Amino acid sequence: MQNAILVLNAGSSSLKFSLFADPPDGPELRLRGQIEGLYGTPHFIAQDTTGTILDERRWADGTHLGHDGAAHHLVEFLQGFRSEYQLMAVGHRVVHGGQAFSQPARVDAEVLAKLEKFVPLAPLHQPHNLAPIRAVAERAPHLPQVACFDTAFHRQQPELAQLFALPPSITERGVRRYGFHGLSYEYIASVLPQLAPEAAAGRVVVAHLGNGASLCAMAAGRSMASTMGFTAVDGLPMGTRCGNLDPGVILYLMDELKMNARAIETLIYKESGLLGVSGISSDMRELLASDEPRAALAVDLFVYRIGRELGSLAAALGGLDALVFTGGIGEHAAAIRARVCRDAAWLGLAFDDAANEAGGPRISTASSPVSAWVIPTNEELMIARHTRQTISST
Numbered sequence: 189m190q191n192a193i194l195v196l197n198a199g200s201s202s203l204k205f206s207l208f209a210d211p212p213d214g215p216e217l218r219l220r221g222q223i224e225g226l227y228g229t230p231h232f233i234a235q236d237t238t239g240t241i242l243d244e245r246r247w248a249d250g251t252h253l254g255h256d257g258a259a260h261h262l263v264e265f266l267q268g269f270r271s272e273y274q275l276m277a278v279g280h281r282v283v284h285g286g287q288a289f290s291q292p293a294r295v296d297a298e299v300l301a302k303l304e305k306f307v308p309l310a311p312l313h314q315p316h317n318l319a320p321i322r323a324v325a326e327r328a329p330h331l332p333q334v335a336c337f338d339t340a341f342h343r344q345q346p347e348l349a350q351l352f353a354l355p356p357s358i359t360e361r362g363v364r365r366y367g368f369h370g371l372s373y374e375y376i377a378s379v380l381p382q383l384a385p386e387a388a389a390g391r392v393v394v395a396h397l398g399n400g401a402s403l404c405a406m407a408a409g410r411s412m413a414s415t416m417g418f419t420a421v422d423g424l425p426m427g428t429r430c431g432n433l434d435p436g437v438i439l440y441l442m443d444e445l446k447m448n449a450r451a452i453e454t455l456i457y458k459e460s461g462l463l464g465v466s467g468i469s470s471d472m473r474e475l476l477a478s479d480e481p482r483a484a485l486a487v488d489l490f491v492y493r494i495g496r497e498l499g500s501l502a503a504a505l506g507g508l509d510a511l512v513f514t515g516g517i518g519e520h521a522a523a524i525r526a527r528v529c530r531d532a533a534w535l536g537l538a539f540d541d542a543a544n545e546a547g548g549p550r551i552s553t554a555s556s557p558v559s560a561w562v563i564p565t566n567e568e569l570m571i572a573r574h575t576r577q578t579i580s581s582t
């Protein structure tokens with residue numbers, strides 16, 4: 189029987205999971221999977237490290253499985269591995285840890301109550317991050333659970349990068365830029381030294397482009413600035429999120445269109461971004477395959493805003509040594525990488541089209557002053573490492 193750590197990464201419509209064996213030299217992936225379409229057409233799949241499907245199930249269209257139902261199904265599935273693995277702990281991705289949490293934390297009732305307070309700051313994620321924690325606690329109250337925060341990696345950013353130009357009476361309430369995707373950025377920072385040692389020690393912008401999308405400016409592996417801010421709706425246009433928005437628009441929506449806070453929240457989190465501009469889809473695959481002019485407009489705006497934010501972050505770093513792509517779009521959409529890299533020629537990035545089409549890892553020419561890379565992220569491995577470290581130190 190091997191000790192094992194279960195990692196849960198709950199998103200707004202999915203529950204991704206990984207099971208890591210826990211040998212002395214660090215967590216080793218044994219199986220992974222997800223249950224997606226939790227509120228529409230639930231689909232469960234679990235695979236081993238060779239990609240062999242271990243189990244798969246589809247529910248009828250319109251089935252409201254929800255996060256609780258997904259956690260229940262996952263527990264049932266994992267029962268089948270009871271003779272092989274002894275579950276030591278469950279590690280969770282929790283999107284918002286505010287100023288209170290700059291390190292992973294073992295979850296107890298007090299921690300859970302504090303994390304509840306951040307639900308309004310991450311309505312698309314936090315409720316779904318916390319639901320599986322409660323579900324596991326109910327079924328296995330003595331099983332250690334660790335929360336690993338998307339915000340923690342950015343907590344050491346310079347004060348000016350975190351500050352809004354608001355009176356202290358507001359900013360002292362924790363109204364500041366936090367930044368997200370921190371587990372992803374932490375992973376990239378951990379592997380970059382092996383791949384590009386000179387870049388890793390220098391000034392790097394990492395583009396985590398997925399359904400959620402952000403950029404992070406790093407100096408020697410430390411977060412210096414990022415495009416997401418107080419919440420994960422700020423920064424780039426995303427699958428369904430609007431990104432950077434003049435705050436005066438919110439007042440216009442309230443005063444002129446008589447929209448209340450919940451209606452505005454739905455608009456900016458679920459009805460904007462690639463979906464809102466195209467009117468077609470939040471999925472970059474569908475937009476790149478579409479002949480519709482509005483699909484092209486949504487992609488154009490996405491690429492344009494990345495270029496604007498990249499310039500801003502390069503300014504924050506005083507220059508740029510490397511650009512890294514990761515996340516669903518960053519890892520798989522060569523066309524988007526090509527457009528972003530070509531627009532970044534002014535920064536000294538010489539793009540290598542053939543290398544990009546081949547998937548990298550380097551997608552700039554060998555002589556390019558600024559290197560460009562494609563590096564698949566691994567939030568789950570970071571969570572497993574943090575979970576192992578946290579339970580062994582408490």
Ligand SMILES: Nc1ncnc2c1ncn2[C@@H]1O[C@H](COP(=O)(O)OP(=O)(O)O)[C@@H](O)[C@H]1O
Nearest residue numbers: 199398399400470471472473515516517520521
């Ligand atoms: N092969 C692909 N080509 C282009 N875009 C892709 C591809 N695969 C995934 N994507 C994009 O990545 C998004 C999912 O990003 P990902 O980072 O995996 O998820 P999340 O942001 O929910 O964590 C999809 O919505 C889609 O837009």
Ligand SMILES: CC(=O)OP(=O)(O)O
Nearest residue numbers: 368369398399400420
């Ligand atoms: C913070 C965030 O946007 O996460 P995701 O990319 O998983 O939606």
Ligand SMILES: [Mg+2]
Nearest residue numbers: 199398399400
């Ligand atoms: Mg993600």
